[in-house]
Amino acid sequence: MSEKLNYEKLFLTGLELEQKFDYYFLGVIIAILSFSIQSFEPDKVYSCKLILFVSWSLLFISLLAGFYRLERIKMMIHYDTNRMYKIQYENYSPNSDVVTQYFDKSKNVSDKALSSYKVEKWSFIIAILGFLTFKIINMQIG
Numbered sequence: 001m002s003e004k005l006n007y008e009k010l011f012l013t014g015l016e017l018e019q020k021f022d023y024y025f026l027g028v029i030i031a032i033l034s035f036s037i038q039s040f041e042p043d044k045v046y047s048c049k050l051i052l053f054v055s056w057s058l059l060f061i062s063l064l065a066g067f068y069r070l071e072r073i074k075m076m077i078h079y080d081t082n083r084m085y086k087i088q089y090e091n092y093s094p095n096s097d098v099v100t101q102y103f104d105k106s107k108n109v110s111d112k113a114l115s116s117y118k119v120e121k122w123s124f125i126i127a128i129l130g131f132l133t134f135k136i137i138n139m140q141i142g
Helices: 007-039 049-088 097-141
Strands: none
Touching: 007 049, 007 097, 049 097
């Protein structure tokens, strides 16, 4: 344990893992949505088609919220980078107005990213439950 922790490397690794998970989760959403739409047979008689259409809509909302979240995270990193640059290379005080403005912008964007993650997650979960409900209803009828 004689090695010193490299916080910059730790931060960048965490950021990279988070981005990989975000892209993976968006890929899963796209795959489920496209497979569900592709396997839908409009000529077949289904019960409760509304559940299926609502589930598709929720998956699409989840997808849009995911893309919105990715954009917000990139903006947050931009603001944090500018704030650190001002402190480290332009010799601004951490409590100066310029640095505080960047911190406030980053906090605002971070809050929006967290809200969009909640929308993404819950709309995905409800959509999956909707698909399962649709399948169960139609298995019992058909």
